[in-house]
Structures are given as structure tokens and as C-alpha cells.
Amino acid sequence: MKLNIGVIKGDGIGPEIVAEAMKVLDKTGQVYGHEMNYTQLLMGGASIDVHGIPLTDETIEQAKASDAVLMGSIGGDAKTSPWYQLEPSKRPEAGLLKIRKALNLFANLRPAVLYDELKGACPLKEEITQGGFDMMIMRELTGGLYFGERSTEEVDGLMTAHDTLTYNEAEIRRIAKRGFDIAMKRRRKVTSVDKANVLDSSRLWRKVVEEVAAEYPEVELEHMLVDNCAMQLVKDPKQFDVILTENMFGDILSDEASMVTGSIGMLASASLNESRFGLYEPSGGSAPDIAGKGIANPIATILSAAMMLRFSFDLDKEADAIENAVSKVLKDGYRTIDIMSEGKMQIGTSEMGDKICGYIG
Numbered sequence: 001m002k003l004n005i006g007v008i009k010g011d012g013i014g015p016e017i018v019a020e021a022m023k024v025l026d027k028t029g030q031v032y033g034h035e036m037n038y039t040q041l042l043m044g045g046a047s048i049d050v051h052g053i054p055l056t057d058e059t060i061e062q063a064k065a066s067d068a069v070l071m072g073s074i075g076g077d078a079k080t081s082p083w084y085q086l087e088p089s090k091r092p093e094a095g096l097l098k099i100r101k102a103l104n105l106f107a108n109l110r111p112a113v114l115y116d117e118l119k120g121a122c123p124l125k126e127e128i129t130q131g132g133f134d135m136m137i138m139r140e141l142t143g144g145l146y147f148g149e150r151s152t153e154e155v156d157g158l159m160t161a162h163d164t165l166t167y168n169e170a171e172i173r174r175i176a177k178r179g180f181d182i183a184m185k186r187r188r189k190v191t192s193v194d195k196a197n198v199l200d201s202s203r204l205w206r207k208v209v210e211e212v213a214a215e216y217p218e219v220e221l222e223h224m225l226v227d228n229c230a231m232q233l234v235k236d237p238k239q240f241d242v243i244l245t246e247n248m249f250g251d252i253l254s255d256e257a258s259m260v261t262g263s264i265g266m267l268a269s270a271s272l273n274e275s276r277f278g279l280y281e282p283s284g285g286s287a288p289d290i291a292g293k294g295i296a297n298p299i300a301t302i303l304s305a306a307m308m309l310r311f312s313f314d315l316d317k318e319a320d321a322i323e324n325a326v327s328k329v330l331k332d333g334y335r336t337i338d339i340m341s342e343g344k345m346q347i348g349t350s351e352m353g354d355k356i357c358g359y360i361g
């Protein structure tokens, strides 16, 4: 199979961690007989340096022409980088918001996996984390409270602010379908999180999710109120497979879930649109404090590349091979500095990529 992949190396550690993900993709391609066809795209600070803006229309068109985009992180040190002398709409992060909008990326996926080997980094008690856990948070990304009408005005002599939380049934249906599709590739359980005891938007959410669930009889559906979900994530995270939720609840719950897994250098993510297209990137930033030192953890980006194979190309076997290789390298005791602990072997960014490649095929 020929895979047309747009690559945004980005800024800071971006080029270092993306290079390792490409190394792992190339090795996977060799072993399983796929051709990786990369198109380099400029975004963020790297694009400002060349074009004066963080994302050009040409880059958007090139991204649209790709089957999927793999991205490192973008941005620099806000105190020292000249990029932050520019007006907000021209700064690196503006490129990220623009590309998400231009590509209509409405579904954000963040896996929260606790590897048994890294459970020391988990702040939860051992009896809770025994055996690790593996969940996927699926967050609606383009609707809800963050995109509704808002204003601040004086009412009866008091400053008064309002925000609106709106969802229509089509927006709910498309994210729910995505959530059930993904559950079909996993352990076939969806926990739909809402606040249906209070909010109209949540009652509509629940109704539409139930309609979609009827099309997926193999998938178990449960509803959970968001406050309960926040508690269950720290009390019994093993119970979750796919958590499906709206924008603001997902924003908060995905950060909570990722915190209980340990290092930011391990957290992959994907943003998907209605087709098979997706933008795959590590959850962390460009880490300017460690850029160029060869010590950044490339695993989040490598796991994002595995998600790309699974969700944009339906290459489940190949994605499994990468994820298993990551587990094996951790089991062997190799660690980058951010996940280092006593008695383990510390290695750099490139060596970590090599070790993971060594376990593929």
C-alpha cells in the first residue's frame, strides 16, 4: 500500500521526535510491504521564518491532498522567541487552530495508557493501577461551549457574562459514530459522558448516542454523569475502554486521564474529520527547554504514528507491531530522561527510535 503522509516537523523538539516516528514508519513499511511517501509541510514558527505567517493556504491544500498528517509540536519560548513579538493571529499556535478548522477536525482522540513498566510514574495507589489500564478519550472538538455565543455586559448595574453550549443532532451523531467505530477496533465498550440530569444539550446527546448505539449491537454502551466520571477515572480507571464526550467535558477529563499515566512524552493524540483523514501529534508542546539536546522522548510521536496507521489506513496489524515494540523496549528497561527511574538504562531520542525499530519484524 502507498501511504501519502504530510509531515509537519514543527519547532523545538518537533524535528527530533518526528524524525524518530518516520524512522519507525519506514521500518514498519519495509517489514509489511508499504511505501511511505512523505510531503514536508511548514507550520508554526518554521513557517513564520520562511513565509512570515504560521500557515499558508498552499500548506493547507497540501495537507488536504495527503491521506494523513503527522505533526511534531509547534511554538517556541514565549519570553525569548521573536515569534511572540508578532500579533496573536500571526504567532505559531494560530497555525494549529487554523489547520484544525480548515480540515474540519471535529473528533479528538487521546489514549491514556498506563504501561505496567511505568506505573511508578502514576500518582494512584498500586492496588488501583495493578496490571495497568488502557482507555481512549474521544472528545468533540468543534462545538459546544467553546464555540457558542458569548458576551459580557452590564445588566442592572452588575457586570454579567454568558456563554452558550449548543449542539445539534448531526454534530452529536458524527462524533458518536466515530466513537463506536473506534470501540469496534478495541474492547467494544463506550462510556458516553454527559450531564443529562441538568443540561438540555446532554439530554439530546444521550438520545442521539442511543440511536447510534442501536447500529452497533456488538458494542456495550453505558452512560455516566461527568462528575461521576471524574471520580471513576481515579478510583477505577480499568473500567474504561472508549470515553465519548462533548468538548468541555473532554477537555477536562482527557487532562485528568493523561495525568494519571505519568509523562507527557508518552501521550499520543489524533484529530479526525468525517473521512479517514487525521492529524496525528504528541499531546505535549515543543519543549524549547530541551530542544536540540537529543534527550526528548519520541514515544508519544511514535505512538501517534501508530494511531495514524490504525485510523487513517486501517493497518491494525502494523499499528499493533509498533505499540508492542514500545512495550518491549520499556520492558527491557530503556528510558529517556523524562521517564527515567532507578536501575533503568537512560538513552537519547535517536537511540529510543532505534530500539523500537529493532523490535518491529
Ligand code: NAD
Pocket: 013, 017, 072, 073, 074, 075, 076, 077, 078, 093, 096, 264, 265, 281, 282, 283, 284, 285, 286, 287, 288, 289, 290, 295, 296, 297, 298, 300, 338
Ligand atoms: P511543553 O509540553 O512543551 O513542555 C512542558 C515540559 O514537558 C517541559 O519541561 C518539557 O521539557 C517537557 N516535555 C514535553 N514534551 C517532552 C518530551 N517529548 N520529552 C521529554 N520532555 C518533554 O509545554 P510548554 O513549555 O508549556 O510549551 C512550549 C511551547 O509548546 C509553547 O510555545 C506552547 O505554545 C507550545 N505547545 C504546542 C502544542 C502543540 O503543538 N500541539 C501543545 C502544547 C504547547
